[in-house]
Every structure is written in C-alpha cells, then in structure tokens.
Amino acid sequence: MSPEFDRRVLVIDDSPLVRGALLQKLEELGFLALAAADGQEGLSALGHFHPDVVLCDLDMPGMTGLEVVAAARERAPTTPVLILTVADASEFAVKAMREGAFGYLVKGVDDAVLRHELGSAIRHRQLLEHNRRLEEDNRRYRRDLERMVEEKTRELIKLRDRKAHAEKLSALATFVAGAAHELNNPLAAIISNLGWLEQVLGQGGAPDAATASEIRQALEETTQCAGRIGRIVEALQRYAHPAAASEECEVGMAIEELKILCRERVPANVSLSIEVDGAARNLEVGFPDLVLVLTNLVTNSVHAVESRPSPRISVKAWREGEWAKVEVVDNGCGIPREILSRVCDPFFTTKRPGHGTGMGLSLAQQASQAAGGELSIESELGVGTTVTISLPAEEEVAAAAIGSEMELRAGAPLC
Ligand SMILES: Nc1ncnc2c1ncn2[C@@H]1O[C@H](COP(=O)(O)OP(=O)(O)OP(=O)(O)O)[C@@H](O)[C@H]1O
Ligand SMILES: [Mg+2]
Missing domain, CATH: 1.20.58 (Methane Monooxygenase Hydroxylase; Chain G, domain 1)
Structure with a gap:
C-alpha cells in the first residue's frame, strides 16, 4: 500500500483541463484528491474535506492564489498550500511564499517531483500538528498543575488553620x-x-x-x-492585661535595681556578673516590668545552677542599633530539647508543686512582645541557657549628655 494512501490533496484551479489532469495523476500516485474550480469553493472544501495539502493556481479569476493563501492561513493554519504556476511566473510564486505559501510547483511537473513536494508539505504539516498538540498538552498540563497546586494550597491552609485552632x-x-x-x-x-x-x-x-x-x-x-x-x-x-507599653523604663536604672534585688536572691556560691554597655544605659524602653522580668529570669537561672559545679550567672545589657538587648546567661542544667518550645506556655513548669507557677517565662515573653520586642531562648542540656530580650529603644534626649559621661565610667562588670 502506498504511503500516501488516505492523504488528502485539494486542487484549486479554474482550468478544467489542469484539474482533470492533476486529479488523475494524484489518484495514480495514491492520494485522495478533490478539485475546486475557484478560491471560494476551495476555501469551503477546507472545512469539510480537511486536506493534508492544497495545490492552488496562482492566477485565477475572482479570488487570486495569493488571497487563497492568506484566507487558508486563517482557517487552517497548519495546512500547507503549494502554489501552481506557469514556467515564467516564479517571481509571483516567491511572493506567494512570502505571504505564507509552503512552496510552488511549475505546472506540468513530473511525477517524482510532484510526489516529493507533496511528501515534504505533508511532513511539514505533520510536524506543525504534532507541535500544536504538544503545545495544547503543555497548556493542559500547566492548567492541571496550577489547579492541583491551588487545591493543595487550599487544603494546606485549611489544615494549618485547623491545626492552629x-x-x-x-x-x-x-x-x-x-x-x-x-x-x-x-x-x-x-x-x-x-x-x-x-x-x-x-x-x-x-x-x-x-x-x-x-x-x-x-x-x-x-x-x-x-x-x-x-x-x-x-x-x-x-x-x-499586660502593663501598658507607654510606661517607659530606663535600661540603666532597671539594671541598678536588678543588682539590689539579686543580692537577696542569688546564693553566695554563685558567681554573678551584671554589665551594662555605656551605649545602652540611657536607652528608654516601653517595658515597665523589665526589672520584674529580669528578676524572674535570674531566679530561673539560680534554680538551674543549683547543683552545678562552679555555678555562674551573667546579665548583660547592650545597644544594637535601635534595639536594647538584655540577656541572662547561666551554666545550669539546660532545657531538654523536647520541652524548649513549651517553656513559655502559661503554667508550664518542671518545678515541684508549690515551687513555681510556670508563669515566669510566659509573662516575660508576653510583656516583651507587648513592648514591640521579643524574647528568645537558647539552651543546651548540661551546658546552660541564654535568654535574650530585644526591645525597641529610644535614647532619652535630656539624658544623652549625662549618658556620654557615664559611658566613660561604664564597661567594667558592675557586680
Ligand atoms: N535558665 C533555665 N535553665 C533551665 N531551665 C529553665 C530555665 N528557665 C526556665 N527553665 C524551665 O522552664 C520552665 C518554665 O519557667 P518559668 O519561669 O515560666 O516557670 P517556673 O520557673 O517553673 O515558675 P515561676 O517562674 O512561675 O515561679 C521551668 O520550670 C524550667 O523547667
Ligand atoms: Mg520562673
């Protein structure tokens, strides 16, 4: 069976002689062929005959070959049109190719050339069709993928909300x-x-x-x-109802107060150092409970270092850009990784009944956040714990001058 079997060729030519000869030749070569006598008839055949290739006369009354090429490109963009010309009209045929024709054939061409040119045009169409199908598949996959991503995102959001709830x-x-x-x-x-x-x-x-x-x-x-x-x-x-963040507290003053409170709370065998960087001394933070919170943190550290050899606790305050930072570091027992995320939960405590309410860290965290800052904890079991409070701070204008004087005196551990 010829490879062209079932391939469809539409011939558009106003000459009955040319049409007849071509139809006969195409059938001999194994194509299914249909003939149209003018451009209009040819274009309507595009819709029902669905040719693989069109052979179209260039010079016709009514619609010219060039017009047929343009209209065919609109209606069936992947169907190649081969222009039929007489020997001396190749210049027009080239023009038609610029308009979108696939190629041209001089009338009377021998069978081998006709067969070859039709074969090339059909392969070209197959490639275009294949390409079109790939693009369609691609578009469909993309749409499916986008839909799947949207669905999964919606599901994840629902799950996250449900989990948070x-x-x-x-x-x-x-x-x-x-x-x-x-x-x-x-x-x-x-x-x-x-x-x-x-x-x-x-x-x-x-x-x-x-x-x-x-x-x-x-x-x-x-x-x-x-x-x-x-x-x-x-x-x-x-x-x-955390204390209103509008009440301000000076970091230097808070540290001085802490030093006094620590005298009672920290046993003599614990080495305690409290330092405040000169640049942090005059910073004002919207954290009225700072002393209370720091005392709680130091108390936690005292409990943590209780049975440790060479127990040490240090409190440091310093300035980092617009932030005042205060940290309490100890070389105590540390916090097991599995409870680290829960120590700031209200009423979470590992202490014996009556020895801790479990509210210390949760109040500290809540107050830090209410003041526009944050509290972070780093801890390693058997090594120690660092609790850091970061607070947005402003330098008190009136105190700035005194502050620079104090800066000269500050720096060495104060306790
Ligand atoms: N510096 C620390 N070292 C080791 N564990 C700590 C430290 N600070 C807190 N923890 C752990 O976190 C838990 C919660 O601390 P938090 O201060 O909130 O409550 P508490 O000290 O148990 O009780 P409260 O402070 O209300 O008297 C503590 O019970 C302890 O297990
Ligand atoms: Mg506590």
Missing part, C-alpha cells in the same frame, strides 16, 4: 488546667485548715497551749496559702 484550644486547656491546679493546692489547704479550726473551736473552752500553737500555725499557713492565691490571680491578671 487545635493548638490554641489545647494551649487554652493547659492554661486552664494549670491555673486550676495552682489555685487548687492552696485552696485545698485553706479549706482543710478552716475545717480543722471549726472543729477545734467547736469543742468550746479555752484551748491548751499545744492546741493554741497548732491554731497559730494553721492560721499562718492559711495566710500563706491565701497570699499564694493572690499572687496567682495577680499573674493571671498581668497575663490578661
């Missing part, structure tokens, strides 16, 4: 459970003491000396428990 609920549950637990312990002690007192006093008569001492002890314990409940409630209130 679940995390919030779980954090809230931990918060509430922690608060309830912390309040419950002293409350249970108060209820038990009050019950015992009621029982003792209900017996009537003056209590003996031993019972009187027990009553005093119970009252003292009850007062302590009530105080503890008060402190927890205060911490909860602070957590819910």
Whole structure:
C-alpha cells in the first residue's frame, strides 16, 4: 500500500483541463484528491474535506492564489498550500511564499517531483500538528498543575488553620488546667485548715497551749496559702492585661535595681556578673516590668545552677542599633530539647508543686512582645541557657549628655 494512501490533496484551479489532469495523476500516485474550480469553493472544501495539502493556481479569476493563501492561513493554519504556476511566473510564486505559501510547483511537473513536494508539505504539516498538540498538552498540563497546586494550597491552609485552632484550644486547656491546679493546692489547704479550726473551736473552752500553737500555725499557713492565691490571680491578671507599653523604663536604672534585688536572691556560691554597655544605659524602653522580668529570669537561672559545679550567672545589657538587648546567661542544667518550645506556655513548669507557677517565662515573653520586642531562648542540656530580650529603644534626649559621661565610667562588670 502506498504511503500516501488516505492523504488528502485539494486542487484549486479554474482550468478544467489542469484539474482533470492533476486529479488523475494524484489518484495514480495514491492520494485522495478533490478539485475546486475557484478560491471560494476551495476555501469551503477546507472545512469539510480537511486536506493534508492544497495545490492552488496562482492566477485565477475572482479570488487570486495569493488571497487563497492568506484566507487558508486563517482557517487552517497548519495546512500547507503549494502554489501552481506557469514556467515564467516564479517571481509571483516567491511572493506567494512570502505571504505564507509552503512552496510552488511549475505546472506540468513530473511525477517524482510532484510526489516529493507533496511528501515534504505533508511532513511539514505533520510536524506543525504534532507541535500544536504538544503545545495544547503543555497548556493542559500547566492548567492541571496550577489547579492541583491551588487545591493543595487550599487544603494546606485549611489544615494549618485547623491545626492552629487545635493548638490554641489545647494551649487554652493547659492554661486552664494549670491555673486550676495552682489555685487548687492552696485552696485545698485553706479549706482543710478552716475545717480543722471549726472543729477545734467547736469543742468550746479555752484551748491548751499545744492546741493554741497548732491554731497559730494553721492560721499562718492559711495566710500563706491565701497570699499564694493572690499572687496567682495577680499573674493571671498581668497575663490578661499586660502593663501598658507607654510606661517607659530606663535600661540603666532597671539594671541598678536588678543588682539590689539579686543580692537577696542569688546564693553566695554563685558567681554573678551584671554589665551594662555605656551605649545602652540611657536607652528608654516601653517595658515597665523589665526589672520584674529580669528578676524572674535570674531566679530561673539560680534554680538551674543549683547543683552545678562552679555555678555562674551573667546579665548583660547592650545597644544594637535601635534595639536594647538584655540577656541572662547561666551554666545550669539546660532545657531538654523536647520541652524548649513549651517553656513559655502559661503554667508550664518542671518545678515541684508549690515551687513555681510556670508563669515566669510566659509573662516575660508576653510583656516583651507587648513592648514591640521579643524574647528568645537558647539552651543546651548540661551546658546552660541564654535568654535574650530585644526591645525597641529610644535614647532619652535630656539624658544623652549625662549618658556620654557615664559611658566613660561604664564597661567594667558592675557586680
Ligand atoms: N535558665 C533555665 N535553665 C533551665 N531551665 C529553665 C530555665 N528557665 C526556665 N527553665 C524551665 O522552664 C520552665 C518554665 O519557667 P518559668 O519561669 O515560666 O516557670 P517556673 O520557673 O517553673 O515558675 P515561676 O517562674 O512561675 O515561679 C521551668 O520550670 C524550667 O523547667
Ligand atoms: Mg520562673
């Protein structure tokens, strides 16, 4: 079977003689051929015959070959048109090729050349069609891919939102459970003491000396428990309503106050150094609780270095561009990696019941954020912990002159 079998050739020529001869020749060569007598008829055949190639006379009454080439390009862009010319009209044929014709053939061409030219035109069309299909596939894949990416992104966003919501609920549950637990312990002690007192006093008569001492002890314990409940409630209130960031605090003053407070809180065997860089001294930060927070951080460090050989704690404050930075470093037990992300959760504590509310770091973090800054923790188990607070700061204008004088004196460890 000829390779051209089923290939379709449309002949457009106004000469019945040429049409007849070409149809016969094309059929002999194994093509399916159809003839049209003018441009209009040829163009409508494009729509129903779907030729692989068009042979079109250049010089026709009505629509010229050039016009057919232009119209065919519009309607069937991948269908090649070969122009048929007489021997001395090759100049027009070249013009037609500029307009988009695939090539030209001189009328009366022998079979081998005709077959070769038709074959080239058909292969060219196949390539164009293949290319068009590839581009379509490409466009479809891109659309599918974009749709898949969009769907996956939507799913991920939903998952992330759901996870964030679940995390919030779980954090809230931990918060509430922690608060309830912390309040419950002293409350249970108060209820038990009050019950015992009621029982003792209900017996009537003056209590003996031993019972009187027990009553005093119970009252003292009850007062302590009530105080503890008060402190927890205060911490909860602070957590819910952090102090307004508009209240300012000077870094140098805060460090001076911290030094005084640390004298009571840091045992003598712990080496403590507190330094403030001269450039940080006169910085004002919108962090009214800075001293309180630093005292809490130092207390955490004191607990962490408790059973360590050569325990050391250092507090440093310095300026970094527009930021005031304060860090508390210790060579204590360090924080296990698996709980590092939870130590700032409200009520998270590893301390024995009654030794920590677990609110210290969460309040410190919340207050830092309320002041437009942040709190970060680096810790290595068995090596130590560094807690850094970064706060946006402004230099107090009036104090700037004094500050530069103080700068000269500052620098050496102050404690
Ligand atoms: N410097 C540190 N070294 C090792 N562990 C630390 C340090 N600071 C905090 N932690 C860990 O983080 C937990 C939470 O600290 P946080 O200050 O919030 O609460 P707390 O000290 O347990 O109780 P509170 O401060 O309310 O009395 C601590 O129980 C401890 O396990
Ligand atoms: Mg603490």
